[in-house]
Amino acid sequence: MESPPTEANGGDFFAARLLDWFDAHGRHDLPWMHPRTPYRTWLSEIMLQQTQVATVIPYFLRFVTALPELPTLAVTAPDEVLALWSGLGYYSRARNLHAAAKCCMAAHGGDLPRDFTALLALPGIGRSTAGAILAQAWGERFPILDGNVKRVLTRLYGIDGWPTAPAVEKRLWALAEAALPSSPATRPRMADYTQAQMDLGATVCTRARPRCDECPFTDTCVAKRESRTSELPTSRPKKIIPQRETRMLWLRDIEGRTLLARRPTSGIWASLWSLPEADDQDGIDRLVARHAHASEMPRGEALPPIEHAFTHFRLRIRPWRLDGIAPRARVGDNDDLRWVAPEAFAALGIPAPVRKLIEENTP
């Protein structure tokens, strides 16, 4: 076949060549493949949302060691699940994972459902993740459309426009559907096919400097033929990122415990444990007065500001540290406020910059 597959002739050109490439050059030993159970597949797909493989691997291994099966996850305390997720980001993934596990216990006999609609109904599972789970765990014939597939398809077909824009995404879904394995040789290999797309995108059809000479589609790729691999996929529309600022109070008592506050259940770092915050130094002073005896109120010291970048804003954290406090009785220990010893930090979900601040300044 001389031309790339189209919506009309998708046939088996794409799958057959991709699988041949995968057999020789694909990744066959990522941690969630051995063993490749539905639970491990699901967990890996959630962790891999917007997160690169190398980042996920240590978190995945720690998570499945602590919670090796779905029923174990379902009965685990939310704080412990968040602790296992701590540092990985997008914490709603962990909360949704936990809620979905409970749902599987209540409605699906303790297993992940082998059904597209039922999977899609679980929190944290969208169309692409549902397809990835069905294809990889059970060999079901469903397409995926992640960042890798979007990149491969926009280049192979020369598709302009930001791939996340609804109109472009709709077209890409149609192409992904049309490219699915359809012959007796490829149809039984849905798990490999799904993995192969992601491997091609991650190792050959990379965002910068793609290795086109190693690509099985270098002869048919529109972007390659027109020298547009650096332009496709179209980058996201530029936006001005606002800068925000906050102050955090790092209060330690005479035993070296730190006062932590639970964050609100919505917004950034929802439900995680963090340092008490204030908008200005007056607010910090008021927090100190609330948690320390007036008779022993030292001034404390400013630590170097921390710059933390999110997708949609930048945050400057100005930490204020004060040691040797004798906590005021009854103020500091409830569901939203706790004095925590350094050894107990590991059991709590704590925002990455806050954990880093504390670790780097604790002897």
Added chain:
DNA sequence: AACCCGGGGAT
């Protein structure tokens, strides 16, 4: 359709 939600790897 636009926005919200983290952290880090790659360049």
Added chain:
DNA sequence: ATCCCAGGGTT
């Protein structure tokens, strides 16, 4: 410094 990654949920 900038982009964006094995996306999904909410408004």
